[in-house]
Amino acid sequence: MSPLQTDIWTLNMGPQHPSTHGVIRFVLKTDGEIIADADPDVGFLHRGLEKIAELVPYPSFMPYTDRLDYLAAINMNWAWALSIERLAGIEVPPRAEHLRVITAELNRIASHLISVGALASDMGAFTPFVHALRDRERINDLFEELCGARLTFNYCRIGGVSLDAPPGWFDRVRGFLDYYEPMIDVFNRLITDNKIFVERLRRVAPVSAEMAIAYGLVGPNLRGSGVKFDLRKDEPYGIYPQLEFEVPVGRGYRDGVLGSCFDRYMVRIEELRQSIRIIRQCLDRIPEGEIQAKVPKVLRPAKGEVYCRTEAPRGEVGFYVISNGEKTPARVKIRTGSWSAMSIIRELSKGWMIADLVAIIGSLDVIAPEVDR
Amino acid sequence: MNYFRNIWEAISSIAQGMAVTLRQFFTKPETVQYPEVDVLNPRMPGYSGHLKPVSERFRGFLTVDTTVCISCNQCAHVCPVDCILVESEKGPKTTVNSLRPDGKESPKTRYPVQFDIHLGRCMYCGLCTEVCPTGCIHFTREFRGAAGEYHKLIHHFISPEEAERVRKLAAEEAAKPKPEKPVATKVEAEKE
Amino acid sequence: MKELLDQLIALAVEKVPLLGQAPDWVFYLLWMLVAGAALLVYASLIAGITSWVERRIAGRMQARIGPNRVGPRGFFQWIADGLKSLFKEDVTPANADKPLFRLAPYLVFTGMFGAWAVLPYSARLYAADLNVGILYVMAITSLVVIGILMGGWASGNKWGLFGALRSSAQIVSYEVPAGLAIATAVALSGSLSLQEMVRAQAGPLGILGWNIFKSPFALVAFFVYFIAAVAEGNRTPFDLPEAESELVAGYNTEYSGMRFVFFFFAEWANLFLIGAVSTTLFLGGWQGPLANPDTWWGVMIGAGWFFLKACFFVFVLIWIRWTLPRLRVDQLMAMCWKYLVPIAFVCLIGTMLWMSVFGDRAFFGLVAVGP
Numbered sequence: 001m002s003p004l005q006t007d008i009w010t011l012n013m014g015p016q017h018p019s020t021h022g023v024i025r026f027v028l029k030t031d032g033e034i035i036a037d038a039d040p041d042v043g044f045l046h047r048g049l050e051k052i053a054e055l056v057p058y059p060s061f062m063p064y065t066d067r068l069d070y071l072a073a074i075n076m077n078w079a080w081a082l083s084i085e086r087l088a089g090i091e092v093p094p095r096a097e098h099l100r101v102i103t104a105e106l107n108r109i110a111s112h113l114i115s116v117g118a119l120a121s122d123m124g125a126f127t128p129f130v131h132a133l134r135d136r137e138r139i140n141d142l143f144e145e146l147c148g149a150r151l152t153f154n155y156c157r158i159g160g161v162s163l164d165a166p167p168g169w170f171d172r173v174r175g176f177l178d179y180y181e182p183m184i185d186v187f188n189r190l191i192t193d194n195k196i197f198v199e200r201l202r203r204v205a206p207v208s209a210e211m212a213i214a215y216g217l218v219g220p221n222l223r224g225s226g227v228k229f230d231l232r233k234d235e236p237y238g239i240y241p242q243l244e245f246e247v248p249v250g251r252g253y254r255d256g257v258l259g260s261c262f263d264r265y266m267v268r269i270e271e272l273r274q275s276i277r278i279i280r281q282c283l284d285r286i287p288e289g290e291i292q293a294k295v296p297k298v299l300r301p302a303k304g305e306v307y308c309r310t311e312a313p314r315g316e317v318g319f320y321v322i323s324n325g326e327k328t329p330a331r332v333k334i335r336t337g338s339w340s341a342m343s344i345i346r347e348l349s350k351g352w353m354i355a356d357l358v359a360i361i362g363s364l365d366v367i368a369p370e371v372d373r
Numbered sequence: 374m375n376y377f378r379n380i381w382e383a384i385s386s387i388a389q390g391m392a393v394t395l396r397q398f399f400t401k402p403e404t405v406q407y408p409e410v411d412v413l414n415p416r417m418p419g420y421s422g423h424l425k426p427v428s429e430r431f432r433g434f435l436t437v438d439t440t441v442c443i444s445c446n447q448c449a450h451v452c453p454v455d456c457i458l459v460e461s462e463k464g465p466k467t468t469v470n471s472l473r474p475d476g477k478e479s480p481k482t483r484y485p486v487q488f489d490i491h492l493g494r495c496m497y498c499g500l501c502t503e504v505c506p507t508g509c510i511h512f513t514r515e516f517r518g519a520a521g522e523y524h525k526l527i528h529h530f531i532s533p534e535e536a537e538r539v540r541k542l543a544a545e546e547a548a549k550p551k552p553e554k555p556v557a558t559k560v561e562a563e564k565e
Numbered sequence: 566m567k568e569l570l571d572q573l574i575a576l577a578v579e580k581v582p583l584l585g586q587a588p589d590w591v592f593y594l595l596w597m598l599v600a601g602a603a604l605l606v607y608a609s610l611i612a613g614i615t616s617w618v619e620r621r622i623a624g625r626m627q628a629r630i631g632p633n634r635v636g637p638r639g640f641f642q643w644i645a646d647g648l649k650s651l652f653k654e655d656v657t658p659a660n661a662d663k664p665l666f667r668l669a670p671y672l673v674f675t676g677m678f679g680a681w682a683v684l685p686y687s688a689r690l691y692a693a694d695l696n697v698g699i700l701y702v703m704a705i706t707s708l709v710v711i712g713i714l715m716g717g718w719a720s721g722n723k724w725g726l727f728g729a730l731r732s733s734a735q736i737v738s739y740e741v742p743a744g745l746a747i748a749t750a751v752a753l754s755g756s757l758s759l760q761e762m763v764r765a766q767a768g769p770l771g772i773l774g775w776n777i778f779k780s781p782f783a784l785v786a787f788f789v790y791f792i793a794a795v796a797e798g799n800r801t802p803f804d805l806p807e808a809e810s811e812l813v814a815g816y817n818t819e820y821s822g823m824r825f826v827f828f829f830f831a832e833w834a835n836l837f838l839i840g841a842v843s844t845t846l847f848l849g850g851w852q853g854p855l856a857n858p859d860t861w862w863g864v865m866i867g868a869g870w871f872f873l874k875a876c877f878f879v880f881v882l883i884w885i886r887w888t889l890p891r892l893r894v895d896q897l898m899a900m901c902w903k904y905l906v907p908i909a910f911v912c913l914i915g916t917m918l919w920m921s922v923f924g925d926r927a928f929f930g931l932v933a934v935g936p
């Protein structure tokens with residue numbers, strides 16, 4: 001009998017595929033179910049944010065940063081505000097700094113909830129996703145009370161934040177934390193401990209520390225490979241140096257391989273707890289006072305340039321801003337975590353199955369607006 | 374040994390997960406049937422999950438109190454997406470009280486004859502409400518904005534009659550013996 | 566049922582003398598048609614209502630409300646959905662293998678529905694009592710995989726083909742543990758006829774004689790059968806053929822309109838079928854407290870028990886589906902060949918040894934059964 005003839009198949013995955021989180025397209029070459037090559041095709045969500053930034057005044061670009069990563073709008077706001085503050089040398093009042101940390105960490109929880117929930121739903125379990133949304137909804141309510149929006153908050157301002165917390169808001173945040181902390185365990189019981197889920201992820205697509213650094217992975221994806229690097233600790237900004245928290249790293253959870261999909265997932269779950277811890281500290285020590293520094297109405301930072309990076313839920317987000325003393329920046333370059341995560345997928349998915357590719361995308365937490373800007 | 378541990382882990386973890394979903398099954402749903410439940414009412418019936426239905430600060434549609442607006446055009450300038458259009462005429466000089474809690478007075482000499490907000494473009498960022506010196510442009514809690522035609526999303530806050538009235542007023546003001554000629558300036562929302 | 570029908574026929578012959586001269590096969594055909602129509606209505610009702618129940622349960626498990634617009638608590642949602650699909654355009658892709666593409670949903674449907682004919686709804690209520698009933702069930706439900714393979718292949722869609730191939734691999738493998746577990750039940754009750762199997766599970770209280778209580782091995786075999794049946798029915802956690810997050814919609818990616826409904830009809834009808842067969846094999850079918858095959862009320866109560874048990878399984882299946890993630894293809898095979906098949910073998914042999922020691926005694930050999 002002659003050997004069976006097999007062929008490499010070309011398969012189009014996306015841009016309208018249920019598990020390509022937004023509009024990302026892959027051109028797959030598969031041998032049966034085994035992936036020989038996954039060619040990411042990005043750009044479906046390109047909105048030209050960097051060009052827009054050159055056209056609008058510094059403060060007016062703030063709402064666009066919401067759209068940079070709609071799941072973590074505050075972190076993006078903060079990154080933009082911070083870069084301009086560094087550029088123009090503006091001091092932020094302490095109350096505003098605390099409010100920023102509280103909202104940013106709340107937003108991190110919300111974003112990680114989506115991330116872990118979406119990974120579970122990619123694995124075929126839809127209920128954990130909805131349970132994650134259920135808890136996230138409460139965070140959205142808190143934000144709605146604080147600044148009036150549920151997704152695109154546009155909360156930070158250059159030199160502060162836009163609104164002070166309404167009366168009783170801090171108590172409600174505390175109430176949420178008290179509610180949510182045990183819910184992490186419930187969520188773990190529902191999906192994290194699940195044998196099928198663990199088996200699907202724990203040895204899949206490991207990224208070694210060297211590879212992660214070589215590809216420029218950032219944030220939880222980098223920490224999932226066991227590299228202890230967190231901008232909040234290593235290049236602190238805001239009031240993070242005064243706060244106590246751990247940086248969870250991947251360590252081959254559940255007998256898995258270091259840097260596997262499950263490690264990245266677990267890093268996010270652990271970060272949920274750390275965020276709660278940070279918020280509690282901030283709530284305890286938030287001072288009274290101003291929430292907005294004096295900033296000229298028409299902001300014209302002196303000629304110069306700045307690169308400022310912060311730790312967003314999807315890794316670091318960096319703004320490189322060049323000013324030539326005008327109302328609008330001369331050039332803005334945005335660096336986001338999903339972009340580097342996207343670039344590693346091709347290398348990472350070789351030899352794994354289509355079902356694993358879904359896990360890889362989900363565990364790297366790639367979202368389209370961040371990739372395409 | 375591993376073999377039996379795998380079986381045991383599978384059974385126990387699946388049972389754990391199923392206990393969670395079963396508990397959720399017997400608790401009240403978090404969601405409410407939207408159009409039937411009045412979400413603007415702070416005491417929504419049948420409601421278990423959230424803190425408040427639609428909060429006080431909710432950024433719904435924009436609205437303008439045109440009697441207070443001093444046509445300073447700052448909102449149009451700050452808007453990142455150019456969705457505000459203010460046209461005004463010079464009229465008699467008065468003062469208006471700010472709608473903000475501080476109630477500051479500002480002089481008013483220009484009267485809007487056209488104030489359009491393109492809600493199809495607006496991204497509800499709130500920058501315009503922050504710069505407005507009189508607080509006359511502000512958010513409502515209204516969010517039901519489905520329109521059959523695109524142009525219906527452009528909200529006109531000044532009726533033609535009102536514009537006519539203001540124009541007449543401006544003309545009278547112009548007719549008054551004053552040195553300079555009143556100019557009807559068209560101030561468009563523009564940016565460099 | 567049969568007696569009732571005989572009476573009806575007698576009545577009809579009395580009223581319409583012409584009928585009396587008709588050959589036997591006319592009556593046989595009539596009987597087939599009547600029984601088939603009744604079953605079809607029953608199956609459609611069950612499938613439709615199951616679809617509503619599933620969505621309601623899923624809603625509650627996810628802290629949502631679920632469908633509630635059509636009828637009280639959305640009860641008529643399934644009718645609305647069915648009607649909607651009827652009126653939708655039935656698209657056949659340009660590069661599909663058209664006859665096969667059109668045929669596939671009917672095969673799936675027939676395979677699933679054919680099995681309903683032999684289910685022992687009650688001691689008297691059944692369409693047919695084949696002496697090889699359980700073999701018939703296994704055989705006719707295999708049509709489903711042919712339908713799925715056909716549909717996935719013929720739609721000319723690569724995702725569809727993936728789904729079809731996964732499905733065939735899965736069903737072929739899981740037939741083995743399912744068959745072994747069924748053999749356990751057959752050994753315990755000593756018959757292949759579903760009615761006979763249920764009758765053999767009589768025991769004290771109507772409960773203790775159930776096959777799962779006859780030996781601890783049978784209890785394990787029951788779980789093996791249940792898992793294998795879930796896998797054969799393509800339900801989560803074994804829903805790889807239609808894995809919507811991986812394969813878009815698997816084998817039914819290209820289907821729309823009425824043909825799509827046929828696939829889903831089969832899926833929901835299958836839920837009840839899994840429950841019914843598991844009940845018959847291991848949980849005593851219509852046996853239960855107060856159920857009695859000899860009196861009419863005993864028969865009715867038996868029918869109630871059967872329905873309740875099957876519905877319990879439907880609930881469990883829905884519950885599982887909305888809790889668990891999905892396995893990967895290789896894990897699916899590993900689970901079948903490394904876990905289920907050996908366990909099923911152990912169960913079969915264990916049960917036989919157990920029977921030779923304890924005979925026919927019920928409740929793990931502790932209670933002697935009847936005369």
Ligand code: SF4
Pocket residue numbers: 435451452453454455456457490494495496497498499500501502
């Ligand atoms: S809310 Fe923002 S986008 Fe809308 S009109 Fe005001 S400034 Fe413009």
Ligand code: SF4
Pocket residue numbers: 437441442443444445446447448449459504505506507508509510
């Ligand atoms: S900023 Fe306020 S006062 Fe000025 S034109 Fe706009 S709405 Fe009128």
